[in-house]
Amino acid sequence: MRLKKIITLSTASLLAFSLTACSDSSSKTTGNTSEKSSKGDSKGKTVEITYARGADTTGSTKKLIDAFEKSHPNIKIHYLEMPNSSGQQHDQYVTAFSSKSSEIDVFDADVVWPAEFAQANYAMELDRFIDKDHIKMDNYFPGTVEAAKFDGKQWAMPKYMDAGILFYRKDLIPNPPQTWDELIAQAKQAKGKGGTTAGYVMQANQYEGLVVNAMEFIGSYGGKIIDENNKVVVNSPETIKGLKKMVEVANSGITPNNLLTYQETETERAFNQGQTALARNWPYMAKTADDASDSKVKGKFGYTTLPKGDKGSASTLGGYMAMINRYTDHPKEAWEFVKFMTGPDGQTISAVEGGRAPTIKALYDKPEVQKARPLFKEPFFIKTLSSTIPRPVTPNYQKISDIIQIEVSKALSNSESVEQAVQNMETKIKAAIK
Numbered sequence: 230m231r232l233k234k235i236i237t238l239s240t241a242s243l244l245a246f247s248l249t250a251c252s253d254s255s256s257k258t259t260g261n262t263s264e265k266s267s268k269g270d271s272k273g274k275t276v277e278i279t280y281a282r283g284a285d286t287t288g289s290t291k292k293l294i295d296a297f298e299k300s301h302p303n304i305k306i307h308y309l310e311m312p313n314s315s316g317q318q319h320d321q322y323v324t325a326f327s328s329k330s331s332e333i334d335v336f337d338a339d340v341v342w343p344a345e346f347a348q349a350n351y352a353m354e355l356d357r358f359i360d361k362d363h364i365k366m367d368n369y370f371p372g373t374v375e376a377a378k379f380d381g382k383q384w385a386m387p388k389y390m391d392a393g394i395l396f397y398r399k400d401l402i403p404n405p406p407q408t409w410d411e412l413i414a415q416a417k418q419a420k421g422k423g424g425t426t427a428g429y430v431m432q433a434n435q436y437e438g439l440v441v442n443a444m445e446f447i448g449s450y451g452g453k454i455i456d457e458n459n460k461v462v463v464n465s466p467e468t469i470k471g472l473k474k475m476v477e478v479a480n481s482g483i484t485p486n487n488l489l490t491y492q493e494t495e496t497e498r499a500f501n502q503g504q505t506a507l508a509r510n511w512p513y514m515a516k517t518a519d520d521a522s523d524s525k526v527k528g529k530f531g532y533t534t535l536p537k538g539d540k541g542s543a544s545t546l547g548g549y550m551a552m553i554n555r556y557t558d559h560p561k562e563a564w565e566f567v568k569f570m571t572g573p574d575g576q577t578i579s580a581v582e583g584g585r586a587p588t589i590k591a592l593y594d595k596p597e598v599q600k601a602r603p604l605f606k607e608p609f610f611i612k613t614l615s616s617t618i619p620r621p622v623t624p625n626y627q628k629i630s631d632i633i634q635i636e637v638s639k640a641l642s643n644s645e646s647v648e649q650a651v652q653n654m655e656t657k658i659k660a661a662i663k
């Protein structure tokens with residue numbers, strides 16, 4: 230049955246990348262006992278559900294699945310690895326779900342997708358499960374719960390939270406920069422020392438991460454793209470100042486020549502291989518820089534708040550949610566897995582093994598989490614998590630993101646002025662959300 234489904238999907242060229250790249254944690258247990266494609270009563274049988282998520286460089290997903298399978302012997306998880314880039318994952322899910330495929334049961338969704346997936350009818354509404362199992366959404370960081378809501382309903386469960394932070398090499402940067410100007414100066418000084426070839430790296434490729442990075446520059450100068458009332462306010466002196474600083478950072482000789490190809494993976498590689506003195510990335514890098522067998526910066530790095538513009542420091546809210554495909558054949562089992570991953574036990578595994586910041590507030594006080602991941606007991610980090618800036622929560626988000634990506638990319642490569650980029654964003658975003 231499973232093979233038949235895979236063949237059907239492949240023929241339709243759906244998820245082509247993922248299917249070839251997938252790793253199947255349940256291959257040892259499939260066969261007669263596995264009933265992935267069966268509908269109806271699953272009592273007494275082993276049910277296999279497919280869980281899709283982006284490539285995980287921390288290695289914690291396998292541990293999460295093992296722990297779940299141990300405590301739920303009748304549910305097996307087939308792990309389908311998606312591309313690392315948020316945008317590529319998004320497009321593959323849209324292809325699968327718009328054709329009503331039930332191949333994927335549970336998937337990790339970027340914080341910016343729930344509204345779109347809810348409106349497009351791709352996702353299962355979760356309130357009835359949440360109520361039945363008495364899950365208290367108040368225990369979660371409010372920003373993550375909000376991002377998972379649309380039309381007053383809960384469509385996703387917050388799984389981990391991301392917030393941009395600054396990583397630095399302690400041997401090269403004795404006092405981390407407080408402002409973007411200090412960052413440029415310190416990165417210039419440090420570049421070339423201690424085996425580095427760059428002073429600073431960030432995510433500047435034309436993809437979702439570029440929106441995240443641009444929002445941090447814009448936010449640190451007090452600018453916004455869309456305000457609380459859904460008004461497009463991007464064309465402001467503050468946004469222009471923020472983007473000009475971003476362009477300056479990318480063009481002041483402190484970044485690698487190929488910065489415009491940098492996503493998180495490239496950033497992580499450059500930092501962990503000791504090629505850069507400073508880097509903007511998500512919290513998970515604190516884990517890989519410390520634990521990865523090939524990391525050259527173990528014990529040599531620190532982390533702090535992103536630099537300030539003239540209105541302070543801004544960190545974009547990121548992270549992933551767990552969602553259930555509306556067309557799953559196994560909603561009950563899918564929910565059990567979602568509940569486990571996003572509950573205290575699952576999130577402890579993600580935090581300890583994956584360095585993923587929990588969305589449940591109380592986990593930051595858990596000794597096991599604090600011991601394994603010292604970042605999570607840092608006061609600056611808790612403060613950052615409570616003051617992140619969200620990307621617009623709207624079913625039109627992808628259109629808005631595409632526009633920002635194109636315009637910021639042109640500004641970074643100097644093929645248009647920041648003023649022009651901001652003006653184009655205003656016109657195009659207004660048209661897109663009309």
Ligand code: GLC
Pocket residue numbers: 315339340341391437438439441493511546547548549
């Ligand atoms: C991280 C964040 C996600 C963001 C993406 C951008 O995965 O968790 O929210 O959209 O990076 O690259």
